[in-house]
Amino acid sequence: MSASSQQQGPVVRWIDQRLPIFSFLQHELHEYPTPKNLNYWWNFGSLAGIVLVIMIATGIFLAMNYTPHVDHAFDSVERIMRDVNYGWLIRYVHMNGASMFFLVVYIHIFRGLYYGSYKPPRELLWWLGLIILLLMMATAFMGYVLPWGQMSFWGATVITNLFSAIPWVGEPIVTWLWGGFAVDNPTLQRFFSLHYLLPFVIVAVVMLHLVALHTAKSNNPLGIDPKSDKDTIPFHPYYTIKDSFGLGVLLIVYMALVFYAPNALGEAENYVPANPLQTPEEIVPEWYLLPFYAILRSVPDKLGGVVLMFASIFILFVLPWLDTSKVRSARFRPIYRQVFWIFVLACIVLGWAGAQKPEGAALMIGRLATAYYFFHLLILMPILGKFEKTRPLPESISQPVLKN
Ligand code: HEM
Numbered sequence: 001m002s003a004s005s006q007q008q009g010p011v012v013r014w015i016d017q018r019l020p021i022f023s024f025l026q027h028e029l030h031e032y033p034t035p036k037n038l039n040y041w042w043n044f045g046s047l048a049g050i051v052l053v054i055m056i057a058t059g060i061f062l063a064m065n066y067t068p069h070v071d072h073a074f075d076s077v078e079r080i081m082r083d084v085n086y087g088w089l090i091r092y093v094h095m096n097g098a099s100m101f102f103l104v105v106y107i108h109i110f111r112g113l114y115y116g117s118y119k120p121p122r123e124l125l126w127w128l129g130l131i132i133l134l135l136m137m138a139t140a141f142m143g144y145v146l147p148w149g150q151m152s153f154w155g156a157t158v159i160t161n162l163f164s165a166i167p168w169v170g171e172p173i174v175t176w177l178w179g180g181f182a183v184d185n186p187t188l189q190r191f192f193s194l195h196y197l198l199p200f201v202i203v204a205v206v207m208l209h210l211v212a213l214h215t216a217k218s219n220n221p222l223g224i225d226p227k228s229d230k231d232t233i234p235f236h237p238y239y240t241i242k243d244s245f246g247l248g249v250l251l252i253v254y255m256a257l258v259f260y261a262p263n264a265l266g267e268a269e270n271y272v273p274a275n276p277l278q279t280p281e282e283i284v285p286e287w288y289l290l291p292f293y294a295i296l297r298s299v300p301d302k303l304g305g306v307v308l309m310f311a312s313i314f315i316l317f318v319l320p321w322l323d324t325s326k327v328r329s330a331r332f333r334p335i336y337r338q339v340f341w342i343f344v345l346a347c348i349v350l351g352w353a354g355a356q357k358p359e360g361a362a363l364m365i366g367r368l369a370t371a372y373y374f375f376h377l378l379i380l381m382p383i384l385g386k387f388e389k390t391r392p393l394p395e396s397i398s399q400p401v402l403k404n
Pocket residue numbers: 041042043044045046048049050052105108109112115117118122125126128129130132133202206209213217218219220
């Protein structure tokens with residue numbers, strides 16, 4: 001019998017002896033030895049988990065009042081906004097939750113890039129994260145189609161049409177995806193079905209992500225492994241309280257959006273019902289997909305653009321091997337810590353370029369940022385790792401603190 005179940009009451013002990021869920025939780029959430037130097041950038045994993053739960057909870061209530069049919073979808077969403085009790089609130093929390101989810105996860109990824117959290121032994125943890133990212137993109141894309149506004153319809157048409165660039169089988173694939181010869185009712189129904197399903201697949205992959213995390217253990221801002229018990233503290237109460245503070249800050253930003261600017265991040269055009277006979281002047285995806293949209297449009301050839309866009313994500317899967325540096329954290333890599341910020345800037349510029357018309361200066365700037373994105377990952381990372389003169393690493397996590 002574990003120490004934890006001995007401390008519990010008889011009911012918990014009875015259950016725990018037969019199914020050790022309490023010992024498991026005690027071990028993984030309470031005692032989990034966590035490096036004692038984690039900064040606030042380590043809050044974003046748990047924040048992502050909380051936003052995921054909020055998305056599923058609000059989504060289930062929305063689905064109770066939503067009708068996945070081309071003749072009723074738009075009106076059913078308007079009914080949610082006007083007639084369903086607190087429907088407007090549930091919808092705005094869900095809609096803006098998608099933006100918060102991507103914001104939190106993007107920060108989570110850039111944290112990993114800065115502190116080298118993708119490097120051994122955390123490669124599979126990183127891969128599972130990337131799978132989550134791909135699933136999130138698919139889910140968000142299909143969710144955006146459901147209100148069946150102009151942007152829903154035309155966004156779905158443009159993005160699914162990308163598959164037609166594949167030689168030979170492209171056209172049949174698009175027809176198969178649509179379930180017909182245009183984006184129509186079968187498309188809407190399958191997107192609804194998958195939009196409901198995929199978040200639960202994300203939950204399953206998040207579980208694996210956490211198993212991988214608890215196997216490899218958390219990295220930390222110094223990027224060195226804990227040497228003794230002195231370098232770690234129990235997760236609870238130290239990080240549960242720190243995560244709660246982070247949650248408070250997140251909720252302030254999130255609720256400010258929901259209550260004061262619920263449509264700031266959306267497109268007005270999507271409040272116009274879908275009309276297959278009228279193409280909007282501009283078709284733009286949501287902000288969190290814009291960098292990838294910019295990469296897609298930076299190539300004049302359709303197939304080339306599609307390949308480059310998918311490559312921009314798949315390349316991240318080989319990052320643990322592209323980065324040849326022995327040192328994890330950018331704190332000890334004087335050059336990497338500067339080019340890292342150029343990379344962040346390139347991603348922001350890509351986001352900006354994705355929202356512009358693909359012509360003139362905006363197109364050129366988008367192309368330059370695309371070039372830097374690939375140059376950074378494919379050329380700079382391997383070369384820097386070999387030639388950069390890194391700063392000496394401290395002997396342990398405690399040493400820099402105790403020395404002062
Ligand atoms: C639903 C989305 C996600 C959830 C709920 C989630 C959850 C978490 C949690 C709770 C942690 C531990 C706390 C922390 O280090 O912040 C973590 C760590 C980590 N996550 Fe995620 N994650 C998600 C997406 C991603 C993505 C998209 C990536 C990368 C592409 C990623 C890569 C990592 C890495 C490398 C670590 C280890 C960090 C370290 O110890 O330094 N995660 N994740």
